[in-house]
Amino acid sequence: MLKRLIPDTLAGRTIVIMLFGLGLFHLWSLWIYQLGIEDLLGTTREEQLAERLVAVKRVIAALPENEREQTAHALSTATMEIHWSTSSLVNPGGGESHRISLVRQRLRELITGIEDDHVRLAFADEGAPRERADDDAYHHLLLASVQLPDRSWLNFSVSMLRLASAPDHSVLGSLTAMALGILLVSVFLMRSVTAPLRSLASAADRIGIDPASADVPQAGPREVRLAAAAFNRMQARIKRLVDDRTQTLAAVSHDLKTPITRLRLRAHFVRDDELRQTIESDLDEMEAMIQSTLDFLRGDAIGEEIKTVDIGTIIETVCDHLVDCGYDVVLRADTHAPLSCRPLAIKRAFSNLVENAVKYGTRARVALTKQQEALTVTIDDDGPGIPEAELDRVFDPFYRLEASRSRETGGTGLGLTVARSTIRAHGGDVMLANRSGGGLSVTVTLPVAAQLCRPGNTS
Amino acid sequence: MDPEAHILVVDDDTQVRQLIGRFLRENGYRVSGARDGREMRETLVSVAIDLIILDLMLPGTSGLDLCRELRTTSSIPIIMLTAKGEDTDRIVGLEVGADDYLPKPFNPRELLARIRAVLRRAALQQPGEPPRGRLIAFGGWTLDTLRREVRSADGVVVDLSGGEYDVLIAFVEHPNRILTRDQLLELARNRASNAFDRSIDVQISRIRRKLEGDGNAPPLIKTVRGAGYIFLPTVKRC
Numbered sequence: 245m246l247k248r249l250i251p252d253t254l255a256g257r258t259i260v261i262m263l264f265g266l267g268l269f270h271l272w273s274l275w276i277y278q279l280g281i282e283d284l285l286g287t288t289r290e291e292q293l294a295e296r297l298v299a300v301k302r303v304i305a306a307l308p309e310n311e312r313e314q315t316a317h318a319l320s321t322a323t324m325e326i327h328w329s330t331s332s333l334v335n336p337g338g339g340e341s342h343r344i345s346l347v348r349q350r351l352r353e354l355i356t357g358i359e360d361d362h363v364r365l366a367f368a369d370e371g372a373p374r375e376r377a378d379d380d381a382y383h384h385l386l387l388a389s390v391q392l393p394d395r396s397w398l399n400f401s402v403s404m405l406r407l408a409s410a411p412d413h414s415v416l417g418s419l420t421a422m423a424l425g426i427l428l429v430s431v432f433l434m435r436s437v438t439a440p441l442r443s444l445a446s447a448a449d450r451i452g453i454d455p456a457s458a459d460v461p462q463a464g465p466r467e468v469r470l471a472a473a474a475f476n477r478m479q480a481r482i483k484r485l486v487d488d489r490t491q492t493l494a495a496v497s498h499d500l501k502t503p504i505t506r507l508r509l510r511a512h513f514v515r516d517d518e519l520r521q522t523i524e525s526d527l528d529e530m531e532a533m534i535q536s537t538l539d540f541l542r543g544d545a546i547g548e549e550i551k552t553v554d555i556g557t558i559i560e561t562v563c564d565h566l567v568d569c570g571y572d573v574v575l576r577a578d579t580h581a582p583l584s585c586r587p588l589a590i591k592r593a594f595s596n597l598v599e600n601a602v603k604y605g606t607r608a609r610v611a612l613t614k615q616q617e618a619l620t621v622t623i624d625d626d627g628p629g630i631p632e633a634e635l636d637r638v639f640d641p642f643y644r645l646e647a648s649r650s651r652e653t654g655g656t657g658l659g660l661t662v663a664r665s666t667i668r669a670h671g672g673d674v675m676l677a678n679r680s681g682g683g684l685s686v687t688v689t690l691p692v693a694a695q696l697c698r699p700g701n702t703s
Numbered sequence: 704m705d706p707e708a709h710i711l712v713v714d715d716d717t718q719v720r721q722l723i724g725r726f727l728r729e730n731g732y733r734v735s736g737a738r739d740g741r742e743m744r745e746t747l748v749s750v751a752i753d754l755i756i757l758d759l760m761l762p763g764t765s766g767l768d769l770c771r772e773l774r775t776t777s778s779i780p781i782i783m784l785t786a787k788g789e790d791t792d793r794i795v796g797l798e799v800g801a802d803d804y805l806p807k808p809f810n811p812r813e814l815l816a817r818i819r820a821v822l823r824r825a826a827l828q829q830p831g832e833p834p835r836g837r838l839i840a841f842g843g844w845t846l847d848t849l850r851r852e853v854r855s856a857d858g859v860v861v862d863l864s865g866g867e868y869d870v871l872i873a874f875v876e877h878p879n880r881i882l883t884r885d886q887l888l889e890l891a892r893n894r895a896s897n898a899f900d901r902s903i904d905v906q907i908s909r910i911r912r913k914l915e916g917d918g919n920a921p922p923l924i925k926t927v928r929g930a931g932y933i934f935l936p937t938v939k940r941c
């Protein structure tokens with residue numbers, strides 16, 4: 245439950261923490277402010293009381309007895325009731341409560357000339373019957389009796405209620421406005437502060453997909469810059485590691501070409517025709533493996549020039565070649581479609597796909613259609629298809645289906661890998677699906693106006 | 704045809720050099736070997752060589768530099784060999800003046816076919832004839848003989864197989880006249896494309912499909928019933 249209240253983003257969390265701290269701070273300062281106000285008001289109230297006591301005492305003492313009660317009553321105010329009487333309202337004796345001694349002390353500071361015996365102070369609840377002692381009104385009703393020179397008493401009952409303690413709306417309003425303002429500004433600021441983090445995350449996502457992915461820009465707060473720098477160093481190390489292995493494998497594959505050249509020449513001197521043909525077909529297979537390994541390692545990273553080529557003619561060449569080799573390939577494409585691409589790589593990709601179709605699916609039906617912004621090439625075969633669970637795995641390097649492994653089909657398990665990475669480097673994708681009527685359907689999409697990835701710096 | 708042609712094999716791999724030598728001798732050629740540029744120059748001084756098979760990767764001066772150097776003084780046919788097999792290498796090789804290019808590992812029969820084709824073309828070319836232009840224009844298309852590619856007027860490359868290219872260039876070099884199937888086959892063989900096992904008719908129909916498109920463009924190649932084919936557009940070398 246609490247988890248759901250905590251925002252998911254760093255920015256959100258920071259804002260919540262900030263608002264929480266700010267709220268605490270405001271409550272605290274509000275409390276301090278309230279205390280100050282009360283203190284100030286309390287002092288004023290006691291001063292007023294003292295002044296009243298002195299002034300009323302003086303007035304009443306000067307009057308004849310029959311006018312005293314009437315005048316005293318007339319001098320009463322909303323918060324102060326004044327009566328004249330021959331007896332005191334407050335009983336003498338009994339220990340004074342702490343509250344009373346505080347009030348007495350203040351009065352003593354404020355009034356000179358009133359002696360302690362002539363002023364009796366009590367809170368109403370202290371002298372009141374028990375059942376009313378909890379009453380709030382009595383709790384705040386101060387009773388004061390001041391003795392006149394003729395030993396009669398002036399009785400004051402003063403309401404010492406706190407001033408209206410209702411919440412101050414203007415304070416709350418400004419608090420809310422401020423909180424809202426801070427919220428808005430911090431949402432904006434935090435988004436910009438965490439933007440480098442988000443770009444770091446998306447850069448991490450690109451690794452392995454786009455081999456030429458650029459370094460993460462080292463911008464933003466220091467922690468993010470440090471993280472970006474560390475990330476870039478890690479990426480460089482990974483790239484170096486991969487490059488080293490790639491180059492090793494490429495060098496080995498490459499160096500095999502000279503011994504194969506010798507073997508090819510030597511095979512030519514073998515008099516036994518059958519033996520010579522077997523050796524030559526072994527050599528063909530070795531050569532194809534080396535070539536596909538080199539194709540795979542090279543990817544599109546190395547140097548093929550980008551040209552605008554009629555993709556329709558590339559697919560025609562690929563299909564015609566397989567027809568010449570005796571395979572059943574039918575091409576349905578009247579479309580001549582210019583495509584900016586690396587033509588040899590694209591030709592290799594389609595060659596791999598159509599070759600797979602005729603090798604594993606007996607025949608290939610190839611169709612090229614052109615939409616507004618993309619080309620679609622479908623290659624349908626009549627083979628057994630691919631188990632659904634393995635549809636994605638067949639793109640893994642050197643991954644081969646059981647049927648392919650057990651058959652004498654040759655190949656290295658790199659064909660689909662090379663095809664897909666080439667098509668993806670051209671901004672498109674390869675999808676495999678089993679057709680409902682049996683057989684596999686390969687769909688290649690290629691955007692017409694793709695931004696080709698710049699070759700990575702491989703040296 | 705050229706029974707006594709003398710071929711110089713320049714390769715730093717002794718076994719490859721000897722094996723190529725033995726293979727070519729069995730096919731009626733005289734063969735000398737050189738392991739680097741220095742030995743090549745020495746041989747060229749003392750022996751009349753008809754064709755050089757030159758490896759791209761040589762110790763000391765590279766095959767490319769040797770080829771460039773040779774071209775300043777002679778027009779002796781050169782076939783480049785390389786283990787790299789990149790398209791760019793082929794173009795660079797042909798740009799520095801090699802007549803043909805063969806990636807390692809090659810099929811010995813393929814090498815033999817290339818040697819024959821290059822020698823035949825060299826024999827056809829009159830001594831002192833200026834080198835032919837690299838670009839050929841016809842019917843809105845441009846053919847680049849070095850890159851072996853055809854572009855449309857708006858720069859779109861049309862992908863042609865080796866065999867299709869060889870037939871097309873045979874037409875382009877002999878426009879506006881009837882060529883029989885045999886003549887075309889012979890002309891195309893001079894280019895010795897590696898996969899030339901389809902009939903001329905199939906190659907021509909494929910060229911038509913790729914270049915003439917859906918019939919909006921004017922036809923390039925016309926069938927002459929009972930005689931052969933004729934290449935219609937005017938050809939301009941530049």
